[in-house]
Amino acid sequence: MAKITLKDLSHSYLTKQSNDADWALRGVDIDWKDGGAYALLGPSGCGKTTLLNIISGLLKPTKGKILFDDKDITALNPVERDIAQIFQFPVIYDTMTVYDNLAFPLKNRGLSKTEIDTKVKEIGEMLELTSTLNNKAAGLTADGKQKISLGRGLVRSDVNVIMFDEPLTVIDPHLKWVLRSKLKELHQKINRTMIYVTHDQIEALTFADEVVVMHEGQIVQTGTPVELFEKPKHTFVGHFIGSPGMNILPCEIVNGQINFEGKILPNSTNIIKTNFSKTQVGIRPEFINFSNEGIEVKIKRVSDTGRHKVIDTECSSGSIKILANASAEIPSDSAYITFDQKYTYVYGDDWIIE
Ligand code: ATP
Secondary structure (H helix, E strand, O other): OOOEEEEEEEEOOOOOOOOHHHOOEEEEEEEEOOOOEEEEEOOOOOOHHHHHHHHHOOOOOOEEEEEEOOEEOOOOOHHHHOEEEEOOOOOOOOOOEHHHHHHHHHHHOOOOHHHHHHHHHHHHHHOOOHHHOOOEHHHOOHHHHHHHHHHHHHOOOOOOEEEEEOOOOOOOHHHHHHHHHHHHHHHHHHOOOEEEEEOOHHHHHHHOOEEEEEEOOEEEEEEOHHHHHHOOOEHHHHHHOOOOOOEEEEOEEEOOEEEEOOEEEOOOOOOOOOOOOOEEEEEOHHHEEEEOOOEEEEEEEEEEOOOEEEEEEEEOOEEEEEEEEOOOOOOOOEEEEEEOHHHOEEEEOOEEOO
């Protein structure tokens, strides 16, 4: 197990770079504690796999350093780094039994038969593979095979870190949550540093103690699921996390206050710097209330999700989504709304102004 530090990592697949878009990763700084559960979250193309491949040693970064327990390992090859990596699609030996698949990484490391047997049975039990240990892997379903892949990564105790690259892609939706909670439970049991890469916010938020949100090759925020939800530091985090995502609308800063729709919004920030090319107000649908006064909106549509109602409204600055209890009375035509001051944020050029 190891503490992992990434220092000012940048990577470009091009030989020459002239602008930000030429970089797949830009200025990534990370400190991951030994034994922590982390997720890298972001949409397709944001640089997650590039970062994972740099940590595993498959890619050499254009700039920056990787340290395991404060030791610079940037020049080491993948084998020397002692990492277990689990990919999107199962990597197993079909002709071997489930037992032999799990035992394989341990045999390679010269563990005794008894040690191997103990470990294989322990991991087999954790992943509920005990009854299939003597079956050929070929006969298993896709999720059974992926469980073996997970087991092959988890069975080794000599690894610095276990990395999962979208490991639940091939799993049936109804089984996803089973494996997701299993992984969380396994992390608590074996207490190794784990990095989980995904574009799925639910997977990231349920697995990790700390989530790193990536956007266009940059880290836009690192935080606990609650921090990312309650205080997005970048408009992208607001959009990407939450369902529906945060409402982000143009506003003006007048004398240090937020002017939205011709009204001053209550806000706890003292806004000093104002030379942004764009300023926006951000409020999550959960933190908007109907009121007798405030911002006037037109009700466009009400969708009932069972537990909640999602109300699509419109004002002259754009559309605003509101989340209300399923039992709430919703005005039918126009209404006034207010924003909860505690969760009203202002963004200058997409970054939170604090
Ligand atoms: P996905 O979830 O689709 O795999 P990702 O977040 O893992 O996306 P990366 O695969 O790391 O993102 O890609 C980051 C950027 O680097 C993208 O713009 C991608 O097109 C580019 N890229 C990735 N691999 C290569 C490569 N081998 N050569 C050139 N460009 C690449």
